[in-house]
């Protein structure tokens with residue numbers, strides 16, 4: 001028997017497993033390892049703090065998301081021994097593999113920032129990237145009657161890089177509905193040099209922040225948090241006071257990546273940009289948030305990558321050369337408040353551009369512009385996620401980015 | 416695009432002042448680029464960072480982020496902020512003739 005072992009049954013691992021199921025030649029087995037009994041639909045975490053989404057709609061028993069015939073091992077991974085082609089599980093058992101797919105995602109690491117954890121954590125300093133965090137934040141927002149709310153991205157890369165901005169847009173809406181918007185100051189503190197940094201996006205979307213009265217503190221690299229005084233201090237010694245902090249902490253890969261010597265400084269796995277093979281390892285593929293790729297850490301990216309990885313696993317089995325199939329393609333809906341959303345679509349080489357995005361039956365969606373249809377698209381996405389993306393059904397969404405429908409503003413041709 | 420007359424050549428920069436053609440970079444040009452962003456003459460410590468960034472980018476195919484620089488170059492985060500005030504990641508990349516570190520939107 002030969003074995004394919006997938007580490008992590010989140011968005012990416014589940015899609016690869018479901019793609020491969022039924023396509024493997026006889027003599028090959030498919031195993032997937034994940035300790036967590038529940039699959040979490042993470043994009044829904046954005047809505048949880050505002051009470052517009054419910055926890056029960058965001059989680060499903062993991063067993064229900066995996067096709068029959070896929071063996072799920074409900075344990076954590078301790079280590080990969082790449083030389084021996086074995087995975088060491090938390091109970092000490094060793095699983096041998098012929099091909100390994102690494103899809104263990106990324107996690108927040110609030111402990112990396114001095115002072116961020118402490119008595120104030122989930123009291124006056126929050127996150128919304130975890131179920132616990134988003135739930136605690138919901139209580140804190142409900143009890144917030146005014147003052148300065150700071151959304152702080154500690155360090156890049158983070159997953160879903162637009163989620164912090166969406167959070168601010170929705171917060172603007174939320175406080176407006178509660179009739180206290182004039183008593184709330186919204187501040188976005190980012191290590192980047194602006195809320196939007198790509199030329200066309202920043203020219204097209206800059207108005208949103210102004211319109212919604214959101215202040216931007218740019219190039220703010222958080223060095224420490226003083227939870228008692230409610231202060232953020234940057235490395236260049238700027239101070240930013242808050243009444244309520246919504247932190248997007250440093251992200252890192254799963255701890256076993258470091259123990260296996262497979263990761264970079266944040267335990268993300270160095271990965272070939274187009275074939276998705278781990279650098280220097282010919283039997284390990286990597287996808288989703290676990291990679292060190294410059295593409296976004298997003299579910300859509302995991303979707304586009306999953307087809308390429310499934311294909312390359314089958315090619316490896318057949319002894320064929322790998323496809324250089326991934327072009328960095330990413331698209332995502334951005335909630336902009338007021339029942340509207342934006343859609344962006346881009347890849348390694350092409351920045352987000354305006355125009356239309358065709359999706360048969362649902363679209364066309366408006367690119368880089370607000371519309372109600374986009375908002376419905378974002379909400380429809382939860383259904384599509386559970387019912388089409390995770391089961392890896394064929395979808396009219398080609399993995400390579402297309403220029404169809406896109407417009408490049410004439411003065412932005414050569415940036 | 417903007418241009419800069421330096422080291423006897425016309426150097427092309429993008430709108431944000433990053434070098435367009437990586438092959439035009441020389442250590443001498445680094446001194447000029449440093450001046451354009453308000454850094455004084457480059458010290459050995461500056462060069463330790465710049466050299467690290469260039470070698471790392473050649474290996475990895477992308478400009479290193481701030482954490483990577485502080486962890487692997489041997490220069491601490493505090494020092495990086497003293498050497499390249501405000502945005503060490505961005506400034507070091509600029510002087511080293513590398514593209515701006517990535518962000519999606």
Ligand SMILES: Cc1cc2nc3c(=O)[nH]c(=O)nc-3n(C[C@H](O)[C@H](O)[C@H](O)COP(=O)(O)OP(=O)(O)OC[C@H]3O[C@@H](n4cnc5c(N)ncnc54)[C@H](O)[C@@H]3O)c2cc1C
Nearest residue numbers: 008010011012042043077104105160288289297298299300
């Ligand atoms: C607030 C928020 C909003 C978002 N919004 C969007 C959006 O609108 N659009 C979009 O496209 N994306 C969005 N995302 C991002 C998206 O959810 C992720 O990019 C996607 O889930 C990545 O898939 P993954 O499989 O790589 O990681 P995950 O789905 O996180 O899965 C990783 C899996 O690995 C498992 N694992 C971890 N450690 C171990 C171990 N030691 N052993 C075994 N298994 C392990 C975990 O249990 C988990 O199941 C959002 C994310 C957040 C947090």
